[in-house]
Amino acid sequence: MSVKINCLNPIAKCGMELLPDTYEVTDNFADADAVLVRSASMHDLELSDNLLAVARAGAGVNNIPLDKCAEKGIVVFNTPGANANGVKELVVAALLMASRDLVGGYNWVKDNAAEADIAKMVEKQKKNYAGNEILGKKLGVIGLGAIGAKVANVALKLGMQVYGYDPYVSVDAAWGLSKDVKHITNVEDIYRDCDYITVHVPALDSTKGMINADAFALMKDGVKILNFARDVLVNDEDMKAALDSGKVAKYMTDFPNPAIAGYKNVVAFPHLGASTAESEDNCAVMACKEIKAYINDGNIKNSVNYPNVNMGQCSDVARVTICHKNIPNMLTQFTGVFSKKGGNVSGMISKAKGDYAYSILDIGVEPTADDIAELSAIEGVVKVRVIK
Numbered sequence: 001m002s003v004k005i006n007c008l009n010p011i012a013k014c015g016m017e018l019l020p021d022t023y024e025v026t027d028n029f030a031d032a033d034a035v036l037v038r039s040a041s042m043h044d045l046e047l048s049d050n051l052l053a054v055a056r057a058g059a060g061v062n063n064i065p066l067d068k069c070a071e072k073g074i075v076v077f078n079t080p081g082a083n084a085n086g087v088k089e090l091v092v093a094a095l096l097m098a099s100r101d102l103v104g105g106y107n108w109v110k111d112n113a114a115e116a117d118i119a120k121m122v123e124k125q126k127k128n129y130a131g132n133e134i135l136g137k138k139l140g141v142i143g144l145g146a147i148g149a150k151v152a153n154v155a156l157k158l159g160m161q162v163y164g165y166d167p168y169v170s171v172d173a174a175w176g177l178s179k180d181v182k183h184i185t186n187v188e189d190i191y192r193d194c195d196y197i198t199v200h201v202p203a204l205d206s207t208k209g210m211i212n213a214d215a216f217a218l219m220k221d222g223v224k225i226l227n228f229a230r231d232v233l234v235n236d237e238d239m240k241a242a243l244d245s246g247k248v249a250k251y252m253t254d255f256p257n258p259a260i261a262g263y264k265n266v267v268a269f270p271h272l273g274a275s276t277a278e279s280e281d282n283c284a285v286m287a288c289k290e291i292k293a294y295i296n297d298g299n300i301k302n303s304v305n306y307p308n309v310n311m312g313q314c315s316d317v318a319r320v321t322i323c324h325k326n327i328p329n330m331l332t333q334f335t336g337v338f339s340k341k342g343g344n345v346s347g348m349i350s351k352a353k354g355d356y357a358y359s360i361l362d363i364g365v366e367p368t369a370d371d372i373a374e375l376s377a378i379e380g381v382v383k384v385r386v387i388k
């Protein structure tokens with residue numbers, strides 16, 4: 001079995017090295033069985049019928065057409081938490097940079113580096129770059145997933161009072177969260193009370209533009225906003241008005257766009273959150289393991305559009321996997337294809353996620369082309385694969 005992998009972004013070598021020798025890298029997207037991607041947008045790409053899987057080496061999947069992939073039986077993975085520490089550390093830097101005018105001070109020194117009496121000038125100039133401390137200040141964290149929980153915990157260690165809001169927090173993330181984070185159930189309490197607000201939610205229809213004029217109206221004057229999640233979470237025009245009025249003292253973001261890049265009191269970075277050697281390695285390793293487990297054994301871990309399913313390795317004659325719609329009466333139809341010719345189904349697992357489901361069947365007979373055609377013809381079946 002030869003498997004063709006296409007990388008839409010560079011993927012760290014230590015991940016690629018985990019792929020077996022039977023895998024080869026292709027530059028041709030249309031030819032690929034599996035795709036590895038970071039932030040490259042896939043929305044305008046034609047998805048071929050042979051494409052089985054996409055692994056996003058990272059967290060956010062807003063660059064991938066998830067529904068279109070599900071409809072074509074393309075399983076999309078991400079790498080939960082693999083770059084969270086990288087982002088957390090950059091957010092800590094941003095918290096400090098929002099408080100001390102490191103950028104202004106640094107630029108002043110650079111501009112005056114040739115002055116012979118610079119050491120003397122510094123003592124006169126420094127008042128222009130004075131700031132405040134974060135100790136004792138209130139930080140609101142919106143979204144307590146892999147990144148938000150880490151940011152909340154480290155901010156407590158830096159002496160901040162931390163307010164956390166996440167109505168859908170996972171059990172894992174909640175376990176990792178310090179009990180000293182104040183549990184907020186109405187996001188407006190964060191807007192009203194906090195000196196710093198940081199957002200760590202995915203870009204969804206429900207979160208787009210959430211930081212807008214209504215939210216600013218509730219906030220303290222001089223609030224500092226940190227956005228290391230996605231630019232679309234913030235309404236740019238409302239942000240510019242809030243910066244103009246002084247409602248927002250600083251907007252720290254990893255997502256510059258033409259509307260806010262270069263705007264007064266905006267400090268923007270070129271999407272650096274996950275750009276550390278450690279995060280890139282962690283994401284690549286997790287993504288490549290996910291692809292290998294799916295392509296070689298049909299097992300799904302960390303998918304965002306199909307359910308997680310693990311049936312280990314096949315010890316019977318053959319394994320057939322089926323991506324299908326989450327509708328009644330599918331399993332009896334699947335087993336029927338094999339049982340009517342005396343084929344024993346020795347193992348079966350089926351799980352659903354939203355409108356889609358995924359089933360694995362281990363069987364005691366070699367499936368024929370007719371069997372596969374029969375399975376594929378069942379209404380609601382999206383993709384059938386013979387693994388072994």
Ligand SMILES: NC(=O)C1=CN([C@@H]2O[C@H](COP(=O)(O)OP(=O)(O)OC[C@H]3O[C@@H](n4cnc5c(N)ncnc54)[C@H](O)[C@@H]3O)[C@@H](O)[C@H]2O)C=CC1
Nearest residue numbers: 059060143144145146147166168169201202228229273274
């Ligand atoms: N700057 C960068 O380089 C990076 C940015 N990101 C961005 O950060 C986001 C978060 O990443 P992770 O923490 O790893 O993801 P995660 O999936 O672990 O956490 C997201 C959290 O947001 C919560 N959430 C969803 N809707 C919400 C709402 N309306 N209000 C409050 N909470 C809500 C979820 O319940 C979940 O706990 C990603 O989706 C991505 O957009 C992620 C990694 C790197």
Ligand SMILES: O=C(O)C(=O)COP(=O)(O)O
Nearest residue numbers: 038039058059060274275
């Ligand atoms: O993981 C994420 O959501 C990120 O934003 C990181 O993006 P990147 O892999 O650095 O292009």
